[in-house]
Amino acid sequence: MIFTHFFAIISLVTASVALPAAVPGIITVPLDRVDSTSDLKNAGSFAARAANRYISRSVETRSTLPSKLMPRQVASKEEGFASIFRRQKGDDGINTAKNVNITVLQGGALRMRIDVGTPPRPYGVALDSSSADLWLASPDCKTCVGYEPYVASKSSTGKVSDKKFVVAYNEGSLRVDVTGVTDDLIFGGFPIKQQPFAQADKIPKGFQDVPFDGVLGLAFSAHSEQKAPPLLQSLVDQKVIKSASFALHIPAGKKQATMTIGGIDPTKFSGEIDFVPVDNAAGQWGLNIDQIVAQGKAVDVGTKKGILDTGTSVLLGPMEDVRKVFAAIPGSAEMANGTFTVPCNQDNSFALKLGGKDYGLNGVDFLDEIFSVAGPNNANCVAALSGDQKIKSWVIGTPFLQKFYTVWDLSVPRFGLAKKVE
Template sequence: MSITDIDQDVAYYVPINIGGQIFNVLLDTGSSNLWVPNENCTSDSCQNHNRFDSNKSSTFKSEGNQWSILYGSGSASGVTGIDDIQIGTFTANKQIFGLADVVSNDFTPLPSDGIIGMAFDNLNTMDSGAPTLISTLINQKTIKSLFSFHFQHSDNPNDQGTLTLGGVDASKFVGEISYNPVISEIGFWLIIMSGALVNKIPTLSVLRPAIIDTGTTLLIIPTKDAELLHKQIPGSVYDNQDNVYLIPCNTTAAVSLVFGGVGYKIPPKDLIFAPISDTQCVSAIIPGDILPPLPIWLCGQTFLKNVYSVFDVGNKQVGFAQNK
């Protein structure tokens, strides 16, 4: 199915149908909750989004269990419900999902209504690990146990991103898919990154745990690693006040991440996050210690929109291939 780009590759979403009502949900492999605004939600961020009206669904059943979730940016809470949910041409029957009664203002400007979490079940804060929508489709033998993405760049109107449920879209990548095992049972798509290069020069040659997160915009990496990488980007300067690096807007530096012995390139244009002047731009590689003392990398769209990514639920592995 086609996916839609938010702003300048901030995030991506798809439509789903819950009990005959359409919602746009942000694609997030960094969480496992599926939620949409509830009809009675009074938060400002609910007022400009579609809200679920249980009275309009003949298949809805109230479960009524409390849930809440805190994201890197934003939060939501409410009660659980059960309904048939259609995504693409597939339907997950009697799917547990969240009716959000409170949604933080972080979501107000987004065109998406809610979030579809696509990590593992045990990360789901609803009912202490309720099956995700993906798990339900797999358990009902509706799809094979994997899903995959090609994310488009907003500056390329001729490209169309795709989410493929139960398989891969061979028209979107070249060569072989190289797989990396998930190394933890905590619920994230956590794999090992074996190094990073700047302009093909090895800059970081030690193993790092990496969370592959479609719901994160940037590449958030340990403070010391960010310093090492930016030292190799000519003209980079650390902004202590905002805890970001500034790099030349016309940088020619390219960063490559190595997984399973294969390097995947982030081109210079995708190292630019936002301009602050005619010559200086905020780097899309942000220092941040996610789960100290673990030196975890959070690999968001800065990286993911430059590869074809496969999330193999059945074999617990993540695959990458080169985009066409």
């Protein structure tokens, strides 16, 4: 999670929906896994774990645990669903849904290509559902080493404003100084005219030496420092697509993922899509969690608020609540800075109950993708769930999101989950 504002959540109701017929004309765009040469210490801390969506990390263990971390080998209602399906089909010249390949960075962060300006120039941007602003590097940004700069003067449609502001992440600990701009861009093959976004004049160390050229926020306009419409909403407003929605298919352990823009791809999931309402009052993808479940039993936690975050490589929760989760898992142990281990050969399970239904991570799905702990007989693995004293909501990151086919509908708003087809 880069950006962390917390808010009140409304109750959720699940809607189960039947699988529709295949949609013609869907285009696939790939995403690849990219490694970074950077190294962060103490990755169990909240800020570090958030930054580790993009950066390789090492974790220091407590002296009482004589183990070291090592790279781990991968051992609705029918009408509700039909509304998305209808919106992506039309005969009025408005485009149907389109698949876009996206890159899965080490640790689970997602990167996709957008093209900006006239003539268009390509940029790789990190997808972040917990923020709402798009920014690229300014040519005058001295800290933006390795970034492909956006140069408005080289675009016949680019305009730089006199508005300067700050895009803040990690509760303000990471601050990007930016200037407002507008330009034409292409998002997943769809053109957008005069989209407001920003160019970075100065970025913090946490954003340096990373494998992308900027950040594309996927949250709602209320969460935008610029109060700019989301790219999906701009596509709807300009009558390019019908549905302000996208879907994510993230195969576990693979470099290529898929974002479907403007609808769904029935070839990527099986069975039904279950929808739960989203509370976007603060502009984020907020959920109410009915129950936290560990080893098949409900855990009595202090908070059941959740935030969906494509940018976080782990699951995060309030420290005391996370400790209660691991107390229910036999053989678990707490390490430094909120990181926990579990027996590698045990059928560990963790689930979120949403809309009355459990969505679980079992076995290897509940283990960190990057590290294992080499203890006695290499028996302990780092869990995909960490705790932090600073946060007050559950952060639902890529270990959960890659387990399912997910549908993000800004117009209702609502969030859908289905069984993923690998």
